Amino acid sequence: MTTIHLADWLNARIDRAREEPVYRQLLEAMQQAILTGQLASGAKLPSSRMLAADISVARNTVLHVYEQLTAEGYVTSTTGSGTYVADTAPNDRAAVRKPQEPADETPRKPCLISKRGARLIAHAGVAPKQWGAFMPGVPDVAEFPSRTWSRLQSRLWKRASPDLLTYAPGGGYRPLRRALSDYLRVARSVKCTPDQIIITTGIHQSIDLAVRLLTDSGDRAWVEEPCYWGVRSVLQASGLTLVPVPVDEEGLNPSARDMAAPPRIALVTPSHQYPLGMVMSLARRRALLEFARQHGVWIIEDDYDSEFRYRSRPLSSLQGLDDAGQVIYVGSLGKMMFPGLRMGYMVVPENLVDTFRTGVAELYREGQLMQQAVMTEFILDGHLTSHVRRMRGLYDERRQLLIDAIGAHFGETLAVRGDEAGLHFVLELPGNASDRAITDDALASGVVTRPLTHYYMNQEDARRGLMLGYACVPNAEIAPAFAKLAGVIERALSAVEAGS
Known part of the structure; x- marks a missing residue:
C-alpha cells in the first residue's frame, strides 16, 4: 500500500455509525496496516492536514493518532521532514547466523503449558455453575444480613x-x-x-x-x-x-x-x-x-x-x-x-x-x-453467632426436605450418607451406575450435582454417588428440583438394568 492509497484504505474501514470513536478505529486500522506490512517500513505518511481532509475527519483527530503511533513505536516523526513508518519487524536471529552454522529445519513446536499445568487443568474439578439446586458446599448468600x-x-x-x-x-x-x-x-x-x-x-x-x-x-x-x-x-x-x-x-x-x-x-x-x-x-x-x-x-x-x-x-x-x-x-x-x-x-x-x-x-x-x-x-x-445459629436451623430444614424428597421417589433403595453436618450429603448409587453420566444429564436438565467418583484418586475403589448440596436451595424449590434429578437417575438405573 502506498501513502497515495492510504486514505481510500482507511475510508473503507471506518464505520461512522459504530459506537467506537473514529479516533480509535483510525488508530487500530493504521496499527494493523503497519504490523501486517501493508504500510511498509520507511513509507512516508501524508501530512495530518492532508489525511484529515481526505478521510473527512478533524485534523486534531489525525494528530492524536500520529502522536499515539509515535509513542508506541509504530512511526517516527522528524520536524520538517515528516512522519515515517518505523521498522517494527522482530530481529531475525537466522540473519546473523554464522555461515558454518546449518539452519535448523525442525519445525518449532508452539509454546504449551507445563506438564504440571496440564495435569492441573486435566483434573480440574471447578464447576461451570456455582449456585442452585443441588450445588454442594455453597451457603445461601440470599439469607446473609x-x-x-x-x-x-x-x-x-x-x-x-x-x-x-x-x-x-x-x-x-x-x-x-x-x-x-x-x-x-x-x-x-x-x-x-x-x-x-x-x-x-x-x-x-x-x-x-x-x-x-x-x-x-x-x-x-x-x-x-x-x-x-x-x-x-x-x-x-x-x-x-x-x-x-x-x-x-x-x-x-x-x-x-x-x-x-x-x-x-x-x-x-x-x-x-x-x-x-x-x-x-x-x-x-x-x-x-x-x-x-x-x-x-x-x-x-x-x-x-x-x-x-x-x-x-x-x-x-x-x-x-x-x-x-x-x-x-x-x-x-x-x-x-x-x-x-x-x-x-x-x-x-x-x-x-x-x-x-x-x-x-x-x-x-x-x-x-x-x-x-x-x-x-x-x-x-454478635452478628456472626446469631447468623450461624439461624442458618443452622434453616439448613436443617432443607436437609430434611431433601431427604424426604429422596424417600418419596426411591424409598430405601438409595441410601443417604453423611447428613449429620455440613452443607451437603451423598446419595449413594449402585456400583454399576455412572455417577458422572448422571451428573452431566442432570446439568442438561438444569440441576447441579457432583459425582462422588471425582473425589477419588484410585478410580478402581471409588464408590458411586451424587454430592447433593441443599443449603442454597429455597425450601419450596427442593422437591421440584429433586423430581427432575430423580427422573435422570431413574432413566440411568433402568438403562443399567436393561444392559445387565
Missing part, C-alpha cells in the same frame, strides 16, 4: 484511617485475629492466641502457604481417599507426591505400609470428612497425633464447615488435642458468611508464627484490611 454488613462498612468508611487502606501487617488485622481467637476457643476448642492466627483469602491459600513453607517438591503428602479435589490440586501443583489413604467409619485409616513411610504432611477433615461426612474417632485422632509427634509429620486440619452440625453440638477440633505443636488448623469464613468474601484463617504453632507472618506477606502482599475491620465488628457485635 447484607444491610447489617453495609451499615458496619459505611460506618468504618466514614472514619477510614490510612492504616486500613494499605497492605495488611503480618498475619492480618490484629483486632480480627483477637476476635477469631476468642470465637475459636469457645466454638471449636482451638487452643490459640491472636498471634497464632494468620488471615488468608481462604482454605486454598492457607494450605498453599503451609505447603510452600513446610515441604519441598517430591515430599510425600497423605490425603484422605476420597478428598476435596481443590485441596488435591493445590498439593499436586506444589510438586508433592500424594498418597491416598482410605477412610472408614472412624475416619483416616492408614495401613501398616502407609505408616512405614511417614509423610511430610497429612491433610485431614476430622470433624466432617469431605466428602463422605464421617467423624474421625477419638482413638484415631490420638493415634494420628502420636504418629505425627514421633515422625515429625505436619498435620493440616481442614475444618471447613463444622459449625453446621444438626444432631449434636459442634465437635472439638483435632488441634485442641495437640500438645506437640504438629497441627496447623485452617478454616473459612466464607461458608458461614458468603463465598465471595474470600476470607479464611489459619492457626499455626507458636514456633511458626514469625515464619508464616513473613511468608504470607512475602508471597501474597495481603490487603483487604477494611473488609477485615468490618468482619471484626460483625463478630464483636
